[in-house]
Amino acid sequence: MGSGHSHASTGHSEPTADAIAARRKANRILAAVLVPLTLLTLAGMAMLWPSGSKEGISLASPYSAAPGVTFDTGKIQSVVEESCMQGSAASGPASDTTGQPAPQGSECMFASTQPDQGGSPVKVVINPEVAKSHGVKPGDQIRYLNLSNAQGAAASQGSPAYIFVDFVRTLPIVVLALLYALVVIVVARWRGLRALLGLVGAYFVLAGFMLPGLVEGKSPILLALVGSTVIMIGVLYFAHGFSARTSTALLGTMFGLGITAMLAAWATDAANLAGVGSHDATTLINTSANISISGVILCGLIISGLGVLNDVTITQSSAVWELYELAPGTGARKLFTSAMRIGRDHIASTVYTIAFAYAGAALPILIIVMLYNRPLGDTLTSAELSEEVIRTLVGSIGLVLAIPVTTLIAVLVVKATGIRPVAQAAARSGETLERRAPEINPDDVEDTGALAAAAEARRSRRATLEGAEAGTREDPDPAAVPETRRGRRADRG
Known part of the structure; x- marks a missing residue:
């Protein structure tokens, strides 16, 4: 097209x-x-x-952080399951995703993570939903919440210092x-x-x-x-x-x-x-x-x-x-x-x-x-x-x-x-050739080779006309066209 x-x-x-x-x-x-x-x-x-105005919209973004809190990325080096109390010894007792201290004796999943900005590995607590559904493994890139520099008494309230947020899926x-x-x-x-x-x-x-x-x-x-x-x-x-x-x-x-x-x-x-x-x-x-x-x-x-x-x-x-x-x-x-x-x-x-x-x-x-x-x-x-x-x-x-x-x-x-049908145009062209083709009297032609050639030409023109009227049919083999009376006479001659 x-x-x-x-x-x-x-x-x-x-x-x-x-x-x-x-x-x-x-x-x-x-x-x-x-x-x-x-x-x-x-x-x-x-x-x-x-207008682009956002007046009157109040939406707290889950990716906004309090003063001193940052979203960091890192690569997991190892994963362990241990007591929530022991696993967060460096940062106080671990808590669940609601911020409440985890029950004593419960198991939590922790990922030792190397921060992308450098420094010593940190222990990131993995959400129970992620731990049960997909889990994490060494080599995963993750994004976590860094509360170690948060203002206030977050650590004294039993909250972990590093909390899993999401996987890094860029690659x-x-x-x-x-x-x-x-x-x-x-x-x-x-x-x-x-x-x-x-x-x-x-x-x-x-x-x-x-x-x-x-x-x-x-x-x-x-x-x-x-x-x-x-x-x-x-x-x-x-x-x-x-x-x-x-x-x-x-x-x-x-x-x-x-x-x-x-x-x-x-x-x-x-x-x-x-x-x-x-x-x-x-x-x-x-x-x-x-x-x-x-x-x-x-x-x-x-x-x-x-x-x-x-x-x-x-x-x-x-x-x-x-x-x-x-x-x-x-x-x-x-x-x-x-x-x-x-x-x-x-x-x-x-x-x-x-x-x-x-x-x-x-x-x-x-x-x-x-x-x-x-x-x-x-x-x-x-x-x-x-x-x-x-x-x-x-x-x-x-x-x-x-x-x-x-x-x-x-x-x-x-x-x-109003596209003119190609087949009809071809048919009209074939009819013109047929009308223009002269009738040849075999008695007027002494050269039988010329007579045979004329008969062959007429058969070809008829085949072209029939192919055009059919639209999509290919030109027939001249040998397959029945012999005309003049053609037979030419052959006998």
Whole structure:
């Protein structure tokens, strides 16, 4: 497709002048619709742009420290389990994660850690949750709270001087990110690189426009629609190029976003999604009076389906163009039916994709709910799972409806461009050659070799005409064409 999607057939030849003119006409048709929508979206973004003020927000960061307290990093050298009292002899009796002294006789896990800033190893107490679930081992990089220089009487209250906070995951995440970028660029080449850069741009829209807008209490549905549309305009054109296929996919994506937004707005209110089952939502409720948890959930329902929606619309648009350019004589109804056969396969796979993606993200919640031994209906409609269930259903409905709409738009555009069927042109060309070919009377030709050559030429022209009318059939072997009467006469001669 020029500079568009990559679902192109490798057997395509260079586009003809008619095809190029038709694509330009398609771009003009789509631009007449998309340019006003884009300008309207940008105007909405300017009106909704957040001020950046955090007035009235009260949120105590868990990573803020009191005077004299620091967050340090280090490498574990050894791990021991010993009495909580003995293990913290250097810094007073050890305490649990609530700050209360641990019961006498209980066992605690301690990690002898070499600080990254230098100095002697320190004994870091490991949280019981980490010790039971994952544990720590020599060689792990950890981040810990250093209370040794804290002001006050922390040590006299029985608190340990060094408390485990988290693992340092910088290296594995950087390695995975580089590997991902390398694989995408090697396989998809420049288009893959553009997609990665588009992802960076989408992050800035999300972090600089949508999240601050939610904090300031702006309309969540408008923030989601405007922000998602801006993201899709950027990533689609940047990754797939400016073409009629991409523009068609963008129109289908906008339709899918609109359907998803309406369903999400209704479902959020009808199902009373208030985020009461989430610790993070409870934290946000107490942070600012401007933040609406229902609005945050609504915005999340719309954003969550962007990736899959983009995938199905660009694929359907490209499928219509490929089918039409392979058989330009195909009628609109048959073209739509053929493309929808591809779309139905895509629907089946993407429904599973969304469902399993959300199930994997909510796996700890699923296990907890399973252990409650509640009925299935109560489980799926509980506060813990209802948001994930509604997100799956809303996103699936939006993308399923976007497929036939995108297909219909693509069919209307390609038929409106008026690409001249190549097979018909070839057939007309063959008919002209047939009409121009002179009739040869064998009685007028003394040279039987010339007569045989003329018969062979006529058979070749007929084979060309038949191949053009068939559309995709290759030119037949002249030896397989039945002999004409004149050919037999030439052979006898």
